[in-house]
Amino acid sequence: MTASITDQVFQFGGFTLDLGKGMLSRADQPAFLRPKAYALLTHLARNVGRVVPKSELMDTVWPGVFVTEDSLTQSIREIRKVLGEDLVRTVSKRGYMLVPETEAVPEAGAQPIVAVLRFRNDGTGPADEAIVDGFAEDIINGLARFGTITVLARNSSFSFASHSPAEWPAIRSRIGADYLVEGSVRRQANGFVVAVNLVDATSATQLWGDRYQVEGAGLLAIQQDIVEEIVGRLVVRVNNAGLQHASRRPVTSLAAYELVLRGVALLRDPAQSDLKGAAAFFEAAIVKDPAYGLAYTYLALSRVLHSEFGPTCEADLEKARDLADRGIALSPDQATAHRIQSLVRLNMRDHKAAEHHLRIALELNPNDADCIEQMGHLLTMRGRPLDGLAWLARAIRINPLHPHWYQYDRALALYMLGEYLPAAEALELATRPTPWIRTRLAACYAQLGKMEAARRHAALINADGSGFSPIDYARTGVPFENPSDVEHLVSGVLLALGQRG
Incomplete structure (x- = not known):
């Protein structure tokens, strides 16, 4: 849907709603609605893509007047008779949504798909694993900057090692x-x-190969050469400016680079059990190289993460924001720096700034699966779950062996749309259900009327003795932009717990 600068003209499904003229039309032919149905459509248009609760619609269209839901249902029926059945969506037990034209999500098309496998560590032992994995991941990030190549994400490609051509x-x-x-x-x-x-996976034939012998930080310098060689063989013409843009500010200390990689490895632990240890690695890296932007960026991330998606205090968020700003100042061309700043701002409930930074990240690295996934989650938090699901689906296609949190974010978008069963099915994939996952599952089953399953999950929320408050989590633990979305989650949790709001 599009709207004018003055928000007086809305277009959807071939219809134009001009509030200045008080007219609904299609192909310049007027379409008639009675006053209450017209007022209802107007409010839905002003909130296109957002699930508008029934109570909000009734307060808007019938202010100060007691009416039953039958009046609302009748007006919705009248709108659908004019617009068609598909443009106004009913969200179970919640309200209605005027379906938007979903945001176009960049697709791969016929581009070649590349997977960078986990490199072999031919060193002295496991002590070198972090630097070997980090080197291969930097090649992934370098390749992903090019819109002419689709690069599978780390979680998928690193599931395989570079051991056997067979x-x-x-x-x-x-x-x-x-x-x-x-x-x-x-x-x-x-x-x-x-x-x-570089191998043609269809024929299992080698297209290019090279061997590099480097000293110290020279390891970092050859990454760009490798990216250029690969892109040059997969694309007829390579934009030199694009290659230059793909290069990053060089790290002056190999020791700092290795410390950051060790910290990132701890952050990737699904249990996030050693955030202090990760932060210590990033702080040590900054001591080694005070100009290493990604060290500040990941230190900011370690400040945001708290007990698996738990709330972070305002003081810690402010420190994380300042660290992320420092990371961007030192490494402005790094998509990761803007992506993590977006996450910080989202946790601070600064949704507009969060989207601003994430779109910069996607401009810098349009094929980064984690950036694409995070955009899906952010749009969901902004009350646009349909757009969010489109971005999440794109991320899953790029990263078919994706990490668990892709499905958790997808489940939240489905819940917002009243698709409680598929939301529960996505959450049930969790191999280690945490208190907050149990809370969401209980809410899903309660909304479905499956009270036995809801109460079973609710009873297990604090089975580990954590003292987790499902009500507090529902009210403050998820950074929704719209209060009605918060209340939707709260209502499901209260229902599962057998409590009243």
């Missing part, structure tokens, strides 16, 4: 990659030896 066809069938990048890193006394190959 496995390459199976990898293609599992994650749909057309090309594979595989290689190894070996630490030597004075540096590293890196071997990289």
